[in-house]
Amino acid sequence: MRPPLPPPVSTVAALSALLAWCPSVDAAAALHARLLRSSRLFRPPFLGNCLAAAYSRLGAAPSAVALLRHAPHANIFTRNILLVALLKSCDLQAARRLFDGMPDRDAVAYNSMISGYIDSGQTNEAFRLVRTMLEVGVRLSGFTFSIVLSAVRVARHGVQVHAAAVRHCFVHQNVVVGNALIDMYRRVGLVEHAVSVFWSMNGHDIISWNSVMLAYRDGGQSSWVFECFRLIRSHGFFVDERSLSTVLSACMDAEDLSKGDQLLAHCVKMGLLSNPLICSAVISQLCVSxxxxxAVWLFEGMATWDSETCNAMISGYARSGxxxxxxxLFAMALQNGVLPTGFTFASVLRWSSCSGLVDQGTQMHALIFKLGLKDDLIIATVLVDMYCKLASLKHARKIFNRVGxxxxxxxxxxxxxxxxxxxGREALQVLWQMLKCNIQPDRITLLGVLSACSLEGLVNEGINIICLFEDKYHIVPGQEHHACVVDMLCRAGMLREAVYLAERKLQSCIVAALSNILEASMIKGDIDMAELIAEKMMKLKPRSSLPYIVLARTYGTRCKWESMARMWRSMEDQGAKEVQECSWICTKNQIHVFTSKQILHHGKEATYAVLDLLFWDMRDHKSAPWCVESIYTQEEPNNSEKPACLHMFFDYTP
Incomplete structure (x- = not known):
């Protein structure tokens, strides 16, 4: 018998083109039925591969897997398409078995497997596969570098990948790799490296300009954001929605209302407010200014609602209190079918926790579980922050430990x-766990750890951590860190060292630092130090009421009535007003704020009844005021015996 004739080349080309541009799964299924009816057309593996690729592209990955799993004439293209389909079906183990069993693996197979590991959060396996790729002699492509750079979270790893890209000549010539490098350096906080990569590239596209504008904005260089925007227009690039949203956010950061109004006029003139991303940026700018x-007028004038604009308006309301x-608005958006995103929950939960709205926060948490967003990293972070602010550390710990x-x-x-x-000690344990996971700390990490050391009185540990961060991670302590060290020394009773450090490192905020030392002096009972600090504060900021009040009360306790009256008169002559401290409580969605002088007007009997119950509960648990007082009457440690590592932080001579 004569063998069957192959299908005409024109028919194969036409069918492959139809499959490549197939708009829906139903259309792909119709072409699949046509191919099945014509066995002569479906016999070559080429059209089967095209059909499977169409199924995978259109979101029907299981159909692609069923089609190719038992393909009679499988080749390397068939296996690569099947690998992508398995990864899209979230069957990572089956994809790895197929990958390991492939007789010949090219860069496409490696890239697909690396991308699958990164999407599932297994970055270590992805990096290990890249090393294997180099060992077996498979050449890395530009797509490989772009995938790997998207997973980099540590600056050291990013520099290593950058060096490999330079060796393979991908940095200056390949725009995709250059854009990925700019975005990676921006994420890890190395703005100067991102800018250097951008200006060393031989060519730029609009993605390059948008990436470097984001880097400049994150680095606080709003003037360069505006300059890049001007260069984009002068070079003839089309300004897209991301360019305008970045410039609008830079106007908010720089508080440049004039440029913001000019951009708003440009958006109105060009009819761009119909774009959700641009409209949400404009609403955010109006709320910040x-x-x-x-902002409400612009939002209400929209024809349809979407998640971006609703998020911006909800955040604007929350920011305004x-x-x-x-x-x-959050409830109305749900009723109108606008599903909340991570940014929506982040805005509402952050401001709910700041306002003490416990019930609303827990209801939001329940809704997050209902919508299946509990694994979102941003939402998990905001939930941890909310529960910590609400002093519910059990729930915060549970959410934190669940995140992979x-x-x-x-x-x-x-x-x-x-x-x-x-x-504080638990915070230090979390720090050591973080460093074991090779997470690069930053200035916020150092501030949180120093606060923990301050609360626990761990002066040695705090100074050692500062030295560790400065030597190993190149994080130089700033004003906020020195202020935290001053507070740490005050709590440890090392008042003279605290004064020396404040006068040497905190000249720009010396009054606030001296205020902390003054309060610590009163708590420790060091009257001489309190008088010295109060006199310094009166010279630096005569209108501050704190030193006058402290000295007046100090003189009163020592029965120096004339000196006390003199302090009150000096305070009145200087025009210093006593700051009224307040307390607040949230009941039934309402926040009640009252000062010490108003407590009689907010349920005197009930308030003091609760205080009596608390007092007796403290006494039963041996934490009554006299027990606390006995702690302070114990022998104080010798302040002249400084921690052994204190000289590493600053040179101090008592």
Whole structure:
């Protein structure tokens, strides 16, 4: 018998083109039925591969897997398409078995497997596969570098990948790799490296300009964002939605309302407010510039709602303290079928926790579980922050431990939350866990750890951590870190060292540092030091009421009535007003704020009844005031015996 004739070349080319441009799964299924009816057309593996690729591209990965799993004439293209389909079906183990059993693996197969590991959060396996790829002699492609760079979270790893890209001549010639490098350096905080990569590239596209504008914005260089925007227009590039949203956010950061108004006029002139991303950026800018009414007018004039604009408006309400309106809009968006995103929950949960709205926060958490967003890293971070602010560390710990791949922001949130709740030693344990995971710390990490050391009185540990961060991670302590060290020394009773450090390192905020030392002096009972600090504060800031009040009360306790009256008169002559401290409590979605002088007007009997119950509960648990007082009456440590490592931080001679 004569063998069957192959299908005409024109027919194969036409069918492959139809499959490549197939708009839906139904259309692909119709072409599949046509191929099945004509066995002569379906016999070559080429059309089968095209059909499977179409199924995978259109989101029907199981159909592609069923088609290719038992293909009679499988080749390398068939296996690569089947590998991609398995990865899209989230069957990573089956994909790895197929990958290991492939007789010949090219760069496409390696890239697909590396991308699958990164998407599943297994970055270590992805990097290990890259090393295997180099060992077996498979040449890395530009797509390989772009995939790997998207997973880099540590600056050291990013520099290593950059060096490999330079060796393979991909940095200056390949725009995709250059853009990935700029975005990677921006994520890890090395803005100067991102800018250097951009200006060394031989050619740029709009993605390159948008990436470097984001880098400049994150680095606080708003003037360069505006300059890049001008260069984009002068070079003839089309300004897209990301360019305009980045420039609008830079105007908000720089508080440059004039440029923001010019961009707003440009968006109105070009009819760009219909774009959700641009409209949300404009709403955010109006809210930040205290023009909430204009933002509401723009939002209400929209024909349809979308998640971006709703997020911006909800965040604007919350930022202005209008939590009732923010929650109301959140509910209306749900009723109109606008599903909340991670940014929506981040805005509402952050401001709900700041306002003490416990019930709303827990309801949001339940909704997050219902929508299946509990594994979102941003939402998990905000939930940890909310529960820490609400002093519910059990729930914060549970959410934190459930997250598989933690980023630096989540680690910092947990460390800071534990510190603010008086769990200093637990915060230090979280720090060591983070460093074991090879997470590069930053200045926020150092501040949270120093706060933990301050609460626990761990002066030695705090100074050692500062030296570790400076020597190993090249993080130089700033004003906020020195202020935390001053507080740490005050809590440890090392007042003279605290004064020396404040006068040497905190000249720009010396009054605030001296205020902390003054309060610590009163707590420790060092009257002479309190008088010295109060006199210094009166010279530096005569209108501050704190030193006058402290000295007046000090003189009163020592029965120096004339000196006390002189302090009150000096305070009145200088025009210093006593700051009224307040307390607040949230009941039934309402926040009640009252000062010490108003406590009689807010349920005197009930308030003192609760205080009596607390007092007797403290006494039963041996934490009554006299027990606390006995701690302070114990023998104080010798302050002249400084920690052995203190000289590593600053040279001090008592």
């Amino acid at each position: 205290d023009r909430l009414a204009d 209008l939590m009732e309106q923010a929650l109301g 791949v933690k980023d630096l922001v989540l680690w910092n949130t947990m460390i800071t939350g534990l510190s603010h709740n008086g769990r």
